[in-house]
Amino acid sequence: MSGRPPSYDKIVAAALEVFDQYDTAITLRQLYYRLVSRLLIPNTVNSYKRLSRIMVKAREEEAVPVNCLEDRSRRILGRGDTGYDSAEEYLKQKLSGLQDSWKGFTMLMWEEQPVYLLISLEKDALSRLVSRVANQYSVRTFPTRGYPSFSYVQIMANYMQTRLNGKPTILLYFGDFDPSGVDIERDLEDRLGRYGAKDFEVKRIALTAEQIRHYSLPPMPVKRSDARAESFMATHGDSSVELDALDPNLLQEMVEKTILENIDAHKWNARVRKIENLQKWIKDKLEDIEKVIDDEIESLEDS
Template identity: 25%
Template sequence: MIMATAVYPTGLIKRRRRTRAEVEQLDSQIFDVLRADHPQSVRHVFYRMTDPRLPEPVEKTEHGYKQVQHRIAELRRNGGLPYHWISDATRRGYHVATFNGEADFLRRVSGSYRADLWEHAESYCEVWSESRSIAGVIQADCERLAVSLYPAGGFTSMTLAYQAAEYIRHAAEGRPAVIFYVGDLDPAGVLIDLDIERKLIEHLGDDVQIDFRRIGITEDQVALFDLPTKPRKAGERRALHIRETVEAEAMPAHILRRLLVDEIEALLPHDAVQAAQIEERAARRYFEQIAALTEEGRG
């Protein structure tokens, strides 16, 4: 069993073990949230489970997070929750691709062919996120719309900023660069995007004009989407205007994705996505024809 809490008039919190029925209700809530919107990070799901309107909410603490984390792990182990519904961009394997001949190579790499969505766009575009957790949730949309995605991991390193600036210089081809950012609304989070922007501008100089836009989390969004907040840490002296903090994962994943996709698509020429898809299908048919001819030649 996992722990539930009760708050007494003294302000003390007493934890008790959840009953089997309560655990099953929590599992049902987790499943429903992920079935309606996936992939999500564990932290995204946790924030959804803190909603007091739920039949079985969890406390908005690290203990509550561990409860949700544990139940997700159990649901995945017993087959009740598909593994791909949870995103985790913090860990990955490194693989070496090998091929069973030239035809196999052509067929497998043909799926990697992407038409240039941004060839006729007026701007170059890319996305930065404060954490790998957020990056894992928006990665599929960034890939579909052919924009680079950089998880900063907090205050970004000098090396990453330099490498990103060099790529922008090459890819922008003289166009302005629009950079969308998603990060926490807290004393550190509101400085991280400013730090990234400053470092990119330092490296790029006058070569590329930067339009850096924070699209989440903003103070207006806290009220608009009724996002859960928590007090700033005692003794924190940075960004004193931030009184209540909000993690980026507190925004429901489907809302975050929609905000980002709308912003990116607004920069693309009309029908760019559809035109690219047509070109990609034609290119893959071409590669398949070459693969077939290659097999005939070897036969």
Template identity: 30%
Template sequence: MSTTRRTRGKSRAMLDLIEASHKILAEIQPATVRAVCYRLFTLGLIPDMSKASTNKVSRQLVYAREQGIVPWEWVVDETREAERVSTWHNPDEIINAAVRGYRRDYWQDQPVRVEVWSEKGTVRGTVAPVLNEYGVTFRVMHGFASATALNSIAEASNDSEKPLIALYVGDYDPSGIYMSEVDLPERLGRYGGKVHLSRIALLPTDTGRLPSFDVETKAKDGRYDWYRTRYGR
């Protein structure tokens, strides 16, 4: 990455941050700013995931894109994406698109259905290559999933003859753990859903090699006492 002329006046620390962010995005793009922040945090390049730290990264990524260091399409903002219906110039165009987009559903021959659920959309860029290769459905729960979304999943699980296995990815903090251990199983059960939920990340075995912060920083979280009792500080 040749950035000498475009980053004149930047401190060494900011240059290193931009360079590290570029390397991360080259691997996981398209990704959100927060996804980049998570990676920077695990690398020890930002001290925490506080608003001050993530805002600093956000500002540098804006600068990097404006200067042409990082391609604009590498960073996505899922909260502000435009939505519109698909339109076509003529019938031949939609037929050609359908032919190009055809892909056999290999899961129709499997005894179960598998989906990956994520607390946040920040991991999409990381897991997308595997999901795309195997045609696995990806659901972003956006924190505590809505009743509407969970009821729809529960109904679909009852309409299908195949068991549904949901592989869950979430934060290792009071709310993140509570979502997969208590909230989702309880509400899916209440709605009559037939879903086998299995948390695959983050797990206790992952935490030993990652930077951590004291649970006291989450003291205002409604699940703080529940987490502290079970997992300590």
């Protein structure tokens, strides 16, 4: 990386390449770490601020898609002024949703599996990317945003003991390869146990030193300000890598591969077939209900 900062055009071109790897909007922080991992920009506060300014300009000029970045730190509250023009309109809309509602029927997929799986993710910015894959296999994702709070760990422990009925559980952990990212794994295991979770294991899936070498992920110096830096460096050396630096497709592949490794395929496929049969039964029943409601709407419109 040269001493001169990359030009506006060069950053925009690189950002477009990153955006093309995702099928959803990403955060500015996520884009920042992807560009840092490419050694395009330095890992500094000023570099982050400059990237922010460039992305504002690029979106204003439509050099990048306007909706390529999202702001998860601010929320819009309230439903606003909403309503219907008539009761008939309301019924028709609800009926339209009812027609395809059979597709939403499912069953407990992990009930007959040997273990339950959960995912713990250090980076909230990657939560949609990870959960999109995990949801396909009925696996819940817990983004901790760094070290999770007391309340958040309590929620996790309670979920494991009540919703999962205390069944053996593997918590798949995805975090940075840095002092805090490595220590969060230990912290989770310790506090989940103290807060009531039983018969569980926290298992690091990414990032690992082996993955960093295998995928040639560019390292960054360890932050000396981290209280855990000394112990981390004694074991792993003076290099760290953010989880965000990993190609999103690789991350999703890791999630899916790990989940599939813990599934009894025979039991899973049998449950899928049962769901499909019941969905067909529900669809037939809904068609009968639809005919009755259609007649009621017609009589309402005629009155």
